Every structure is written in structure tokens, then in C-alpha cells.
Amino acid sequence: MAFPTLPVDRARTPTVAEVRLDHLRHNIRTLQRLAAPAAVMAVVKADAYGHGAARTAPVLAEEGIRQFAVATVDEGVALREAGITGRILVLGAPLPGALPTYQHHGLEVNVCSQAIAEAACQLASPATPLQAQLEVDTGMGRLGLAPEDVPSVLAQLREATGLEVSGLWSHYATATSPDDAFTAEQWARFAAMVRGLPGPLPPLHIGHSGGLLMSSEATPPFNGHPMVVRPGIALYGIAPAPALADAAALRPVMRLVSHVTQVKTLPAGASVSYGRTWTAPRPTRLAIVAAGYADGYPRALSNTASIGLHGVLHPVVGTVCMDMCMVDLGPPETARAVEPGDTAVLFGTGGPPLSKVATWADTIPYELCARIGPRVPKVYI
Numbered sequence: 001m002a003f004p005t006l007p008v009d010r011a012r013t014p015t016v017a018e019v020r021l022d023h024l025r026h027n028i029r030t031l032q033r034l035a036a037p038a039a040v041m042a043v044v045k046a047d048a049y050g051h052g053a054a055r056t057a058p059v060l061a062e063e064g065i066r067q068f069a070v071a072t073v074d075e076g077v078a079l080r081e082a083g084i085t086g087r088i089l090v091l092g093a094p095l096p097g098a099l100p101t102y103q104h105h106g107l108e109v110n111v112c113s114q115a116i117a118e119a120a121c122q123l124a125s126p127a128t129p130l131q132a133q134l135e136v137d138t139g140m141g142r143l144g145l146a147p148e149d150v151p152s153v154l155a156q157l158r159e160a161t162g163l164e165v166s167g168l169w170s171h172y173a174t175a176t177s178p179d180d181a182f183t184a185e186q187w188a189r190f191a192a193m194v195r196g197l198p199g200p201l202p203p204l205h206i207g208h209s210g211g212l213l214m215s216s217e218a219t220p221p222f223n224g225h226p227m228v229v230r231p232g233i234a235l236y237g238i239a240p241a242p243a244l245a246d247a248a249a250l251r252p253v254m255r256l257v258s259h260v261t262q263v264k265t266l267p268a269g270a271s272v273s274y275g276r277t278w279t280a281p282r283p284t285r286l287a288i289v290a291a292g293y294a295d296g297y298p299r300a301l302s303n304t305a306s307i308g309l310h311g312v313l314h315p316v317v318g319t320v321c322m323d324m325c326m327v328d329l330g331p332p333e334t335a336r337a338v339e340p341g342d343t344a345v346l347f348g349t350g351g352p353p354l355s356k357v358a359t360w361a362d363t364i365p366y367e368l369c370a371r372i373g374p375r376v377p378k379v380y381i
């Protein structure tokens with residue numbers, strides 16, 4: 001299914017998120033090579049971490065991805081509407097009443113409790129089958145069956161007619177640095193649980209981007225059994241943690257750009273923006289950029305971030321507003337020639353990397369790309 005590139009008039013719409021589909025292709029190929037012989041389940045929840053699931057998932061499918069993961073039933077249905085025919089696992093726990101939608105759209109249910117197992121068994125029939133994947137909690141402390149409950153639930157699901165168990169999985173709580181002892185502990189719990197189960201077993205998975213990039217020890221082959229990994233953030237060219245920045249040659253997919261809308265000179269002692277948190281220590285050339293926290297550029301970046309203008313980083317001064325922020329171009333004598341209409345790079349090529357901006361905002365890159373504001377259109381390149 002073809003999607004037209006959004007017709008964005010850059011004079012009308014100053015802030016856009018550019019999405020490089022060629023970089024997405026490079027990343028998925030890199031991760032598939034790294035994961036082999038394990039298969040890759042592409043995590044495209046939260047609208048593909050803000051990159052647009054309807055445009056990115058078909059590209060991933062073209063690159064051979066046959067399994068996807070989303071957070072909610074609606075996200076799964078949206079993938080089907082975008083033409084995705086592969087398997088789609090909904091990672092969230094289903095609420096009673098949602099199961100018929102899974103059946104209707106062929107979505108995989110996360111069986112993460114005994115109650116969900118019972119509801120799934122009751123509903124599935126040869127005429128209305130249901131696909132299920134069992135989640136076991138090996139230490140994340142979120143969704144999932146206790147390891148000791150897996151054998152009985154698995155047996156129950158196998159007895160039910162019309163119910164296909166297509167995976168058995170868990171989720172790492174850490175896996176952000178190569179020497180993470182808790183990751184090894186979770187793997188050991190998962191492996192011990194699997195060894196205690198009667199076969200044949202469905203495909204197994206536990207590793208996210210961190211698990212995949214960290215080392216092959218995090219997702220070792222299990223006696224030749226089919227394995228899957230579930231990278232999310234790495235697909236989009238972002239390391240899950242600074243320690244893993246060099247683990248694979250990934251390319252950032254998103255660049256957030258805006259425009260300068262006004263440039264002025266302030267006298268020494270003039271204050272900038274709400275709350276007067278910055279005062280010009282000298283005569284100052286100031287650029288006003290048309291992006292603020294409603295665009296997903298957090299207020300926490302006030303007086304800490306830098307923005308790229310003509311390839312050079314300039315400090316954000318004063319409080320970031322809902323729709324604008326201000327940049328110090330330096331003293332008028334030496335300030336770079338910046339004009340209204342010039343491109344301002346909030347993150348990505350020509351500006352600071354997303355991971356740096358996340359550090360400045362005291363958060364992680366995941367949150368920044370997932371929270372790009374709804375008025376910011378994506379431009380696919």
C-alpha cells in the first residue's frame with residue numbers, strides 16, 4: 001500500500017520531523033545480520049517510536065520482517081490497515097472484551113496471566129481461532145506469568161481447540177551495558193523454565209535492542225531452537241544506552257528541524273522569555289526558533305540545550321515556550337549571519353544527536369522521539 005509523502009508547506013509548517021527510510025533499511029539489515037540465526041520481530045509501538053508506523057512498517061516488511069510488535073490493539077489494527085500481513089503481537093495485556101478484535105484482525109494475544117489464558121481458551125474455536133504468545137516474568141516485574149505457572153498454562157492452551165501458541169517470551173529489565181549481571185540472571189531463569197517444559201516448544205524470545213546489541217550472550221541459541229529478538233529503538237538508529245553507542249553501525253532515522261522566524265539584537269541586561277531565567281550579559285544577537293514543548297521540544301531544555309544553525313551549535317537561552325525557543329547567536333560583532341527562514345536543527349544531522357538532547361532534558365531518547373507533538377508532520381525521505 002503506497003502512502004503519499006505529506007505535502008508540507010515549510011513556510012506554513014515550520015517544525016517537521018524528517019524520517020530517512022534509507023537509514024531505516026540500513027538499520028534493519030544491520031540488525032538482521034547481528035541477530036541471525038534468530039529472526040527479528042520489529043517493535044513499532046507508539047507509532048514506531050514517533051516515526052510513523054504506517055510508513056515504516058511496510059519498509060520493514062519489504063526487508064523481510066514477518067513479525068511485528070505493538071503496544072495496543074488499536075496499533076495492531078492500524079498496521080493491518082497499512083497492509084501488514086505478517087504476525088502482529090500486542091505487547092500490552094488485553095482487557096476482557098478485546099479478544100474478538102484480536103480474532104477479527106489476526107493479532108497475537110499476550111497471555112500474561114492465568115485469567116487471560118482462561119478467557120482465550122473459552123473464546124477460541126476451530127471456526128474462530130486465536131493466536132497466543134505466553135509472557136513469563138523473569139525479573140522485569142511488569143506483565144507476565146510466574147515461571148512456575150508456565151507449564152500448567154501452556155498445557156491448558158495446548159488442549160484448547162482453535163488456539164495456536166506462537167511464542168514464549170520474557171523481557172529484560174536492564175540490558176544496557178555489557179556487564180549487566182541481572183540480564184544474565186534473567187536469561188538463566190528463562191532458560192531453566194524452558195528446560196522444564198515438554199516439547200515441542202514455540203519460538204522463544206527475550207532480547208530487546210539492548211539484549212541484541214549487548215552481546216550474543218544475552219540471546220544465546222537454545223539447543224538450536226528457533227529464537228526471535230525484539231529490537232525497537234535500534235531500528236530507528238538510536239542506541240538504547242550510551243554504553244552501546246558503538247555496538248553496531250546504526251544510522252539515526254529521525255531529524256527534528258524548525259525555522260528561525262525572527263532575529264534581533266538585545267542590549268546587555270535584557271531578559272529573555274517567561275520567568276526571566278536568562279539575562280543578556282552583553283549585547284546579544286538573538287534568534288527566535290518556531291518550536292517549543294508542544295512540538296515535543298521539552299521545557300527541561302531551557303538554558304541547557306543547543307540548536308544547530310548553519311551546522312554550528314548555539315545555546316538555547318531562557319525558558320522554552322509552548323511554541324518557540326530562543327537561541328543566543330553571540331555578540332552582534334561576531335554573530336553568524338542568521339536570517340528568518342533559516343533551518344534550525346533541534347536534533348539530527350547539522351545539530352546535536354538525539355541522545356545528547358535526551359541527556360540535556362534529563363530523559364532518554366525513547367521519550368523524546370515518542371513525544372514529538374501531534375502538529376509536527378513527518379516528511380519521508
Ligand SMILES: *Cc1c(COP(=O)(O)O)cnc(C)c1O
Pocket residue numbers: 043045091171207208209210230231232233234240
Ligand atoms: C518496547 C519493548 C521492546 C523494544 O525495546 P527497545 O529497547 O526499544 O529495543 C521489546 N519488548 C518489549 C516487551 C517492549 O515493551
